[in-house]
Amino acid sequence: MMLQVVVSPPQKLGAGPLGTRVIAPITSGTFEGPRLRGKILGGGDWTLSRSDAVLELDLRITLETDDGALISMTSFGLRHGPPEVLAALARGESVDPSTYYFRTAPRFETSAPKYEFLNRLVAIASGNRLPTGPIYTINEIL
């Protein structure tokens, strides 16, 4: 599926023992794929900028399908690239996603029988950071 996330202004916690922590609240968004579609209820991404210039992503959001099922989604990911590309992203510019690395491994939890297949799969996503928030292309690993 494709998942488009809309983020609110980030909460910049500054330099902690693990790196620079920025929390991006997620207020809304949509997702759509052959087997599920709906909207994002909310959540956030607890990002950590490491000392090796890699941004670690730790996303937790709730999805609501168009037929009313709730799905918890978490994902661990990494984002890095050339300094000028990262600077353009930081300025909120749209950048060709092929110029940087932005990959995540989402996991899902649901109690809805129709979507139970999500509890049993491993997935990989490719991200594209847009000014409003990232858009993820999520593939099931078969």
Next chain:
Amino acid sequence: MSTLEDEGKRPTDITSRPLMTVKVIAAPPQKLGAVPYGVRTFVPVAGGDFEGPRLRGKVLPGGGDWLLLRSDGVLELDLRITLETDDHALIYMTFQGLRHGPPDVISAFSRGEVVDPARYYFRTVPKFETSAEAYAFLNRIVTVGVGETRPDGAVHRIDEIL
């Protein structure tokens, strides 16, 4: 998907390339039984080896896999091991993963039999940490493993997500 694509936000392709194959030799499992999350079994790692185009070496004894059999019959894997390359760099490897399959396959595993890996789902997401300059690329990649259960442990074919 058409709506999002119509807005000019084309999906980004996901491709991969082989990273390495890791063979893990297990020591006798420690069966902790039914805990609040499911049935917990700890499988200590006695050793093993790994080989790929860019790295090769051995699995050091001392790690393990903290298995959890969930109520829906899915086995969750949570592995922590240390790899030592042939040029003596240490790499900390962890993964979380899922294994499930038809009941006859799962009972064959408990009898120590080898089952065609196409008959079950065994996928993991390995992560790496190293301070060795030659292997620092491992700190920056997302990877996926395809696992095979063997009587003496497991084999993981790991691909780098490009």
